[in-house]
Amino acid sequence: MNRGLLRLLTGGYGRQGLWLAPLIVTLLLAGFLTVRTPDFLRTENLLNVVAQVLPIMITAIGQTFVVIAGGLDLSVGSLISFTTAVLAMDGPGYILIPAAFAFAVLVGLTNGLVVTRFNVHPIIATLAMQYILLGAVRLLRPVAGGTLPDIVLESVNGAPFGIPMALIWAVVAIATAWKLLYGTRFGLHLFAIGGGTASGNEQAARNFGVSDKRTMVLAYVISSCFAALAGVYLAGRISSGDPNVGLGFELDAITAVAIGGTQLSGGIGSLPGTVIGALVLALLSNGMNLTNISPFIQTAIKGAILMAVVGLQSRKKMGL
C-alpha cells in the first residue's frame, strides 16, 4: 500500500490518532449488515442501535478526556450502577437528579485528587473507587427495583416532535464534549499534559504555566459526570435502579476509546474516534444478534476487533 495512505489510515499525521481505520470498519460493517440482513436498515433496528450504543458512547466520551491527559478511569462502571440506584430512591426528580450529579462530581474530585496529590497510579486509584462504589450501591440497593422520577422516564423514552430522545441525548453529549475538548483552553491543556507524560517529561506542561493538577482533576470530574449521564439514561431505559447494570462498562468504554485511536499513553486521541469506536461495538453486537451468533462468540470477536484495529496503529512514541 502507498505509504502516505497507510500513514493517513493509521493516524500517522496529527494528534487525532487513528480514526479513519475504524471509520472504514464501521462502514464495512454497516454495508455488510445491509446486504446480509433485511432487518438492519429498518428504522426500529437503527433506533435500537442508537439506544444500545448511547450509554457506552457517553461513558467512553467521558473516558476520552481522562485518557488523552494520560490517565484512566475504571470507576465509571460502578458509578453508573450507583447513579441508577440513587435515582430509584423514590423521591422527587428535582432532588434526586442533582444529587446524583453532585455525587458524581464528588467521585471525580476524589479520583482526581488521589491521582494528582497522593500520586497513586490512575488504574489503582480508580479501581479502588470502583470497589468502594460497588460496595456502596449493593448496600443501597441489593437487588434491582425501585421507581424512578417521571422526568427521567420521559426524557429517555419520549419522542418530542417525533425525534427519538436517544438521538437528542447523543447530539447534546457530543456537542458538549466537542466544546470542552476542542473549544477551550482546558481541552488543549489535556493534550499538553498527556503529550508531556507520553514523552517522559511530566513537568513539561507545568513549565508552560498550565495548572496540570487542576486540569487533571477536572478531567476525572468530567468522566464521572458523563458516567452519571449514562446512568440516568440507563435507569430510564430499564425503569429501575440496578446495582449490576454498570458492570463491565468501564472496559467497554476503554475498548471504544482504544478502537477510536486514542492512545492510552496520552496525548493522542480524538472525540470522533471515540464515537466511531462506540459505533463499531454497537454494530458488532447488533449485527451478530441479527445473524444469530452466540453471545459467547460475540465477546471473543469484540476482543479480536480491538486487537486488530489497535494493532494497526503506528505505536510511535511522540517526540522520540
Added chain:
Amino acid sequence: MPNLVELSHISKSFGGSLAVDHVSLELFGGSVHALMGENGAGKSTLMKVLAGVYQPDEGEIFKNGHKVSFANPREALEFGISTVFQEMTLLPNLTIAENMYLGREPLTAFGSIDYRKMNSDTQAALSELGLSLPPQTLVSGLSIAERQFVEIAHGVKADASIFVLDEPTAALNAADVEVLNKHIRRLRDAGKAIVYISHRMEEIFNICDTVTVLKDGKLVGTRPLSEMTPSSLVAMMVGRELRDLFPSRGQGTNGLLLDVKHFKIGASTKPFSLQVHGGEIVGLAGLEGQGQQKFLRSLIGQFQPFSGTVAIKGKALPLPVNPAWGVRRLRSMGVAFVPEDRKEEGLFLGLPIAHNIAIGLHSARSELAIAKNYRQLIADSIKSLNVRTTGPQAHAGSLSGGNQQKVLLGRYLAEGVDILLVEEPTRGVDVGAKSEIYKLLRDFAAKGGAVIVLSRETVELIGLCDRILVVHGNTVVSEMAGASAAEQDILNAALNAEAVVEQE
C-alpha cells in the same frame, strides 16, 4: 551601563547539599555571557532559579533594578526571561503555534481558542528568525535543531530580553550550530542579554564576550573573554592547566589487533585500510557525518558497508555483520563498542549502577544461567572508575554526566576486552571527569589494549591519541601522529581532502 538582570547572592540546596552557594551574577544587554564549570558546579541550577523552575533558598533577582520572583517558567517568561534547556521542553503532540501560546492562549469572543491569531502571530515570529516552518506543524515532526529554534522564537515572540541557552549545541551538527550562532548574534545585536552554557571551548571563544566560572556551587569569577585563553579558562574551572588534562602518551605498541583492509563504505567511495595495535589509541577525526561513525557501526552491523575485510586478532570478521548479534559477536572476539549517546543507547538510567556495570558480564553467559552477583567486581569497578555516588544501588540516572560516562566505560572495561571502539568518550562531560576518562582509556591501552576513538572535539583527539586518522568523504584521507598534530592541520586535511593523496 546599567545591568538588565542581577542575581544577588543566590543559594539553593537539595536535601542538605548546597548546589548553589551565594552566587551573584550580572547580565547586560548586547552581551553573550558564558557560564562555565564542571558538571555539578551549579550552572544549570542557577539558571533554573533564573527561569523560575526552582525557587532560591536565599538571594534575590533584580530586573532593571526592581526585585522580581517567579513561581514557574511561564511567569519568568512574562518578566522577559526565556530559557532553552538541555532537555526538550516543547510538547511533541502540539503544533508549533500551540506550544508557543500554551498557558496563555488567545480567546475569541465565543470563548474558544483563537487559532487564526495564534497561527498568524507564530508565523510572524518564525519568519523573524528566518524560519519557514508552517505554524501548524506538530513539534514531533521537527528536528532537534528546529525545536531549539522554535524555543528561541518562543522567547522572541514573548519579547524576552534575556535568553538562557543551556548546552544548546550538545545534539546539533556543525551546520546547525552555525545557524544557531547566527541567531544568537542577531539577538545580541538587538540588545538582548544571552547566557550561554557549553562545554565546548571553541564555541565559547567564538561567540561569547564575558565568562563566569562556577566551581562546586561557588562563584570563581567573572572575566572578559578577551583576557582569557582556553587553557587559562580551564585552569580557572579546575584549578590546573589544559596540558595536565591528558595522560602521557603510550610507550610503543605490540601486536596487531585490528586489521582493516580495502574497506569501502559505499559503492563509489575510495577504499581505505587501517591497523590498530595493542597499546595505542587511534583517533578518527573529520567533519560531521563523513563516515567515521559508519565505519565503527559497520563493525557491529548497524551499517552495511560495501566491501572490505576486517581481521580481529588475526581472525576474520565476515562482512556484512548481522545487526541482530553484531555486538555479541564482537564481544566474543574481545571487542567492546561504547556508543555515543549514553542516555539513549548506553545506560539503563532507571537501573542501579551495579546492574549497568554487570550487564555486560551477564549477557556473555547463557540466558538461563543463574545470575552471579559480581558484588566484589562491581565494588572494585566503582572504586577504580572513581564514580561519585552514594553506592552501587544508586540509579544510573541520578549520576552526573561525567559519572554516567565512567559507568558506561566501566561496563566494557569489566568485560576484560582487548579492543575498545569508543564514540564520543566525553560528550557533555565536565573537565574533571574528562581527565579521568582519558586516564582510564590510556590505562587500558597501556595494559596492551587497542582503542579507536571517534570524537568531534579535535583538541581531545590531539591530546589523547597516538595517531589521528582524518576521515572525509567516507574514506581516510590523512594520518598524523597525535604528538605532532595541530588543530589547524586536521581541519585543513578534513576540508581539503581532495588535494591530499590517499594513504595506501
